[in-house]
Amino acid sequence: MHRYRSHNCGELRAADVDTDVRLSGWLHNRRDLGGILFIDLRDHYGLVQLVARPGTPANAALGSLTKETVVRIDGKVSARGADNVNPDLPTGEIEIEVTDVEVLGAADQIPFTINADDGVNEEKRLEYRFLDLRRERMHRNIMLRTAVISAIRHKMVALGFNEMATPILSATSPEGARDFLVPSRLHAGKFYALPQAPQQFKQLLMIAGFDRYFQIAPCFRDEDARADRSPGEFYQLDIEMSFVEQEDVFRPVEKLMTELFTEFGNGRKVTSPFPHIPFREAMVKYGSDKPDLRAELELVDVSDVFAGSGFKAFADKHVRALAVPDTADQPRKFFDQLGDFAVQQGAKGLAWVRVGEENALTGPIAKFLTEDDVKALVAALDLKPGHAVFFGAGEFDEVSKIMGAVRVEAAKRAGHFVEDEFRFCWIVDFPMFEKDEDTGKIEFSHNPFSMPQGGLEALETKDPLDILAWQYDIVCNGTELSSGAIRNHEPEVMYKAFAIAGYDKETVEAEFGGMLRAFKFGAPPHGGIAPGVDRIVMLLADEPNIRETIAFPLNGNAQDLLMGAPSEVDESRLKELHLSLRKPQVK
Structure with a gap:
C-alpha cells in the first residue's frame, strides 16, 4: 500500500464497503458521542467520516490531537446506518473504522475556526492566509479561479490566439497609475518599472507580425485598494489582434465571455448579444460608465x-x-x-x-x-x-x-x-481627451495609445474635448471588466495626440522611442482589450470583495501580513543599489 494513501478523502462510496484503506489529511472536526469518536478528515478532494471505538489505540490517539493536525490513518470502510447517512456529503453513505493512526504534522492551537465562518477579521485571515485557504469557501474560490484560467486558455487557443509572454522588467509608461520601480544595480540612478500592463509589448508583437496574441498577464500598479481592485498586482487576460476594427475585437471577446459565464455561472443566464452604449448616453441614462443593467x-x-x-x-x-x-x-x-x-x-x-x-x-x-x-x-x-x-x-x-x-x-x-443574470454591455465612443478641473490642462481621458475617431484630421481640426476615440469598456453587472481600444499605429497621429496632451516631440521620443521606431517600419492596424481575471472570478463566485478570489492578496494598505512585505533592507543592499533613504519626519 502507498506510504500515505490508497484513496483520497472525497472518493470513497458505498461500493467500497469492506475495503481496507489508507487516508491522509487534516483533522477537520471531532465529536465525542458516548466515548465513540467521530472525526471528519479533510483533504483537497473532500471530507470523510472516521470512527474510533472506545478502548482502541486509535481512539486514544485521535482524542488527544488538536484540530488541523495532519494524520495518516488505516481502516476499513463500513456502511453507515440508514439514519446516519449524510445526503449533503458525497461520502455520506460510508465511514472508516480506524485501526491505526500516524501523526504526519502536528498543529498548534489554531487562531480561528476552519470548519465554520466565525466572523474573524480580515487582517487575521490574511496573517494566517494558509489557514484561511483551508476553509471550504476559500478553497472553492481558488479552485474556481484555476478552472476559469484553464478554460480561458483553451478557449483562446480555439479562437486562433497564440499565448506569449512579455517582460516584467521594463520602462515606465503613462497608463494612468503609479509605477512600481525597481532600482538597477548595474546602472546607477536608473530604474526599471514593473508593467502596469503589457500595452506596448503586445502592440510590438502585432507589429512583429504575430497577428493574434493573448496572455494571462500579471500587472502592477501602485494604487489604493477598492472592493473590486486589489492593490499592487492583478492578472488580466491580455488580448491583441491585427488588421481589425472595433467589431472584430468584440466578436471573440463576446463569445468567450458568454461561454465562460455560462459554463461557470452556476445556472445564471447570460444575456446576449451585448448592447453597445455610447459613453455619453450611459452617463445620462445610468449615471455611470459601468451601468448595472440588472x-x-x-x-x-x-x-x-x-x-x-x-x-x-x-x-x-x-x-x-x-x-x-x-x-x-x-x-x-x-x-x-x-x-x-x-x-x-x-x-x-x-x-x-x-x-x-x-x-x-x-x-x-x-x-x-x-x-x-x-x-x-x-x-x-x-x-x-x-x-x-x-x-x-x-x-x-x-x-x-x-x-x-x-x-x-x-x-x-x-x-x-433582475437577480441571477449576467448582463453585459459594451461602453463605446469614449472622449479622447478631458480637462483637468484643477489645472484646466487637456489630458488623455482613457488610453493614450488609442486611435482617435477621424484620425489626424480630427486632431488637427476639432476641439479636443469633442474628439471621440476608438475606445471601449466591457461591463458586467455594474463591474468594469476591461478597457480596450483600436490602437493608433501612425507616428504623426501619435505626435499630434501627445502634443494636445502637453507632451513635446522630444518627450514622446524619449519615453516611447521603441514604439515610434516600430511604427516607422510598417505597423498594421491593430486593437485589443484586457479583461481582469480577478474581477471575472469575483463575479462568478458572487463575492463582494476581490481579495476573496486571490490566494495571497495584499491587504487594503498594500501589505502582505503573512510574509511581512514591504520590508526594510540593510544598508549594504541599499549601497549596492546606489540608494539612500529619506524617510518622512514623524510629527
Whole structure:
C-alpha cells in the first residue's frame, strides 16, 4: 500500500464497503458521542467520516490531537446506518473504522475556526492566509479561479490566439497609475518599472507580425485598494489582434465571455448579444460608465423642463429624473429610505413626487410645479398613475454619481432588479481627451495609445474635448471588466495626440522611442482589450470583495501580513543599489 494513501478523502462510496484503506489529511472536526469518536478528515478532494471505538489505540490517539493536525490513518470502510447517512456529503453513505493512526504534522492551537465562518477579521485571515485557504469557501474560490484560467486558455487557443509572454522588467509608461520601480544595480540612478500592463509589448508583437496574441498577464500598479481592485498586482487576460476594427475585437471577446459565464455561472443566464452604449448616453441614462443593467430603470435628463423655472431648487441646473413604476402601494418609508440612501451618496436630499389618478402629482415638491411643468414631465417620462419620480439637481457629474446609485437602489427596493443574470454591455465612443478641473490642462481621458475617431484630421481640426476615440469598456453587472481600444499605429497621429496632451516631440521620443521606431517600419492596424481575471472570478463566485478570489492578496494598505512585505533592507543592499533613504519626519 502507498506510504500515505490508497484513496483520497472525497472518493470513497458505498461500493467500497469492506475495503481496507489508507487516508491522509487534516483533522477537520471531532465529536465525542458516548466515548465513540467521530472525526471528519479533510483533504483537497473532500471530507470523510472516521470512527474510533472506545478502548482502541486509535481512539486514544485521535482524542488527544488538536484540530488541523495532519494524520495518516488505516481502516476499513463500513456502511453507515440508514439514519446516519449524510445526503449533503458525497461520502455520506460510508465511514472508516480506524485501526491505526500516524501523526504526519502536528498543529498548534489554531487562531480561528476552519470548519465554520466565525466572523474573524480580515487582517487575521490574511496573517494566517494558509489557514484561511483551508476553509471550504476559500478553497472553492481558488479552485474556481484555476478552472476559469484553464478554460480561458483553451478557449483562446480555439479562437486562433497564440499565448506569449512579455517582460516584467521594463520602462515606465503613462497608463494612468503609479509605477512600481525597481532600482538597477548595474546602472546607477536608473530604474526599471514593473508593467502596469503589457500595452506596448503586445502592440510590438502585432507589429512583429504575430497577428493574434493573448496572455494571462500579471500587472502592477501602485494604487489604493477598492472592493473590486486589489492593490499592487492583478492578472488580466491580455488580448491583441491585427488588421481589425472595433467589431472584430468584440466578436471573440463576446463569445468567450458568454461561454465562460455560462459554463461557470452556476445556472445564471447570460444575456446576449451585448448592447453597445455610447459613453455619453450611459452617463445620462445610468449615471455611470459601468451601468448595472440588472436594474431595469433609466434616468432622463429633464433640465429643459425646469430651465428658467420659478422652482429655484431646479432652475438653471442640470436635473435628472428617475421614474419608478408600480409604487402605488409603497409606504412613506420607501421614499424616506431612498432619501437617506441619496444622502449617503453625497446628496443634500432627494426630491420626489407620486403620480395619481389623471396624472395628478403629490409629494414634497408637487406644490412647486406648474401645470406646464407637470405636462412636460408626464410627456418626457411617460408617466402613469402609480409612478414615483425622484429628482437630482446640480452639476452634471455630481448628479450622475448620486442618481446613478439611486437608480440601482430604487430598482432593488421596488422590484425592478433582475437577480441571477449576467448582463453585459459594451461602453463605446469614449472622449479622447478631458480637462483637468484643477489645472484646466487637456489630458488623455482613457488610453493614450488609442486611435482617435477621424484620425489626424480630427486632431488637427476639432476641439479636443469633442474628439471621440476608438475606445471601449466591457461591463458586467455594474463591474468594469476591461478597457480596450483600436490602437493608433501612425507616428504623426501619435505626435499630434501627445502634443494636445502637453507632451513635446522630444518627450514622446524619449519615453516611447521603441514604439515610434516600430511604427516607422510598417505597423498594421491593430486593437485589443484586457479583461481582469480577478474581477471575472469575483463575479462568478458572487463575492463582494476581490481579495476573496486571490490566494495571497495584499491587504487594503498594500501589505502582505503573512510574509511581512514591504520590508526594510540593510544598508549594504541599499549601497549596492546606489540608494539612500529619506524617510518622512514623524510629527
